[in-house]
Amino acid sequence: MAISASIVDLRGKAYEPVLTELLFENNTINDNLVSFETDVKNESIFTENTNTVAMQAFASGAPSSSGTFTITDTAVTPTKVMYYQEFDPNTLRPSRFKRSMRPGAWEIMSTEFDRTVMAAYGKEISMDSEIKFWTGETSATKTAIAALTPGTGQTSVGAAEQTWAAAQTAGQIDGVIAKMIYNNGALGTRVKVAGTTIDATNIATEYGKVYAAIPAVVLAQVEKPFIYAPYSHKQFINIFNVSATYRDLFAVDIKADKYFYNGVEIKFVPLSANVVIAALPSNLIWATDLLSDINRMEINKIANNREDMFVKNIFTIAAHVARQSNNVLYIG
Amino acid sequence: MLKIKEGVKLFPFGQSKDAEPLTSESKLSQSSLEYLKVKFPDDVEEVKEAKQLNKNKN
Numbered sequence: 001m002a003i004s005a006s007i008v009d010l011r012g013k014a015y016e017p018v019l020t021e022l023l024f025e026n027n028t029i030n031d032n033l034v035s036f037e038t039d040v041k042n043e044s045i046f047t048e049n050t051n052t053v054a055m056q057a058f059a060s061g062a063p064s065s066s067g068t069f070t071i072t073d074t075a076v077t078p079t080k081v082m083y084y085q086e087f088d089p090n091t092l093r094p095s096r097f098k099r100s101m102r103p104g105a106w107e108i109m110s111t112e113f114d115r116t117v118m119a120a121y122g123k124e125i126s127m128d129s130e131i132k133f134w135t136g137e138t139s140a141t142k143t144a145i146a147a148l149t150p151g152t153g154q155t156s157v158g159a160a161e162q163t164w165a166a167a168q169t170a171g172q173i174d175g176v177i178a179k180m181i182y183n184n185g186a187l188g189t190r191v192k193v194a195g196t197t198i199d200a201t202n203i204a205t206e207y208g209k210v211y212a213a214i215p216a217v218v219l220a221q222v223e224k225p226f227i228y229a230p231y232s233h234k235q236f237i238n239i240f241n242v243s244a245t246y247r248d249l250f251a252v253d254i255k256a257d258k259y260f261y262n263g264v265e266i267k268f269v270p271l272s273a274n275v276v277i278a279a280l281p282s283n284l285i286w287a288t289d290l291l292s293d294i295n296r297m298e299i300n301k302i303a304n305n306r307e308d309m310f311v312k313n314i315f316t317i318a319a320h321v322a323r324q325s326n327n328v329l330y331i332g
Numbered sequence: 333m334l335k336i337k338e339g340v341k342l343f344p345f346g347q348s349k350d351a352e353p354l355t356s357e358s359k360l361s362q363s364s365l366e367y368l369k370v371k372f373p374d375d376v377e378e379v380k381e382a383k384q385l386n387k388n389k390n
Contacts, residue, residue: 128349131348131349131350132350135350136350146359146361150361150363150364151363159361159363159364159366159367160367162360162361162363162364163344163354163360163364163367163368164344164345166352166354166358166359166360166364167342167343167344167345167351167352167353167354168350168351168352169350169351169352171350197371230346232346272345272346272348272351273345273346274344274345274346275345331345
């Protein structure tokens with residue numbers, strides 16, 4: 001059974017809180033850091049439109065048509081995934097959790113266990129789904145990226161990108177990074193930036209490369225782009241600022257937990273180390289059936305004639321990256 | 333030709349639940365190995381190609 005219990009039989013007192021694992025919040029969902037396409041039962045079509053126009057000399061006679069309307073549809077099908085564990089609450093009978101079990105030999109459910117352990121388990125699922133949204137990679141995509149010929153130009157996969165793909169454990173979905181590198185059966189058209197290992201000493205230089213690579217038209221939009229960075233960069237930025245004479249590159253409001261580089265807000269998400277993305281939030285899409293499915297767990301007896309139980313969570317998820325050529329992918 | 337040294341496990345993008353260690357068994361392009369050589373100079377070594385080794389034997 002899945003309860004790996006190193007329990008001590010409760011005879012005396014138990015320290016009141018159960019010290020659950022410290023986990024990051026799912027900021028991507030909680031703070032709406034990307035766009036959400038919900039109510040996708042099976043498939044959703046995303047349409048991108050680019051047009052060209054051509055000024056021509058006026059003619060009184062028959063004009064000739066010039067210019068193009070280009071419409072590209074992408075069908076996104078979220079993958080149905082689940083988390084499932086079985087456990088035997090009877091394991092907890094001698095433990096601290098017995099205090100919150102109702103009287104009677106039939107009663108082995110602990111409200112304290114539900115409130116602490118199960119709540120932390122749900123949080124873990126939410127965090128795991130967020131990690132997969134950003135860094136997930138399927139086996140097929142991993143193989144496809146490995147088969148590309150690496151090069152330095154925009155139209156080749158970068159050595160760092162290819163190494164990143166090789167260094168991920170294959171999973172159920174392709175996340176944002178994988179979709180930026182390999183999209184719709186071909187190399188993604190992201191703005192590629194070859195980076196290096198980022199630390200507190202070089203973070204301003206490296207963010208400079210990301211900022212410079214953002215297409216000017218993206219910065220000129222009403223909707224503002226974000227720089228998506230790994231959690232560790234918050235510490236690097238704070239350390240960098242301590243020794244910086246002028247703190248105008250990274251503007252930080254520690255109290256409000258707001259970070260900016262050259263006016264572009266930085267959002268900290270579970271990206272791989274040395275990976276930074278700059279994109280409009282509307283270009284990064286989390287497609288799912290119902291967003292709150294992530295927080296919905298079913299806990300029940302495995303069968304009516306058994307006392308052991310299961311906890312199950314089901315949801316659908318897909319990451320879609322729109323307007324690929326407007327998004328910057330830095331890997332170092 | 334470059335290869336990761338035997339017994340070495342590399343995590344160029346941090347150690348996390350979903351990170352797979354890169355080892356001498358990982359199928360990596362020479363470009364990836366050159367990239368890793370810059371990051372981990374002590375853990376990636378130059379090996380002579382088999383043809384060269386045979387020539388040396390003779």
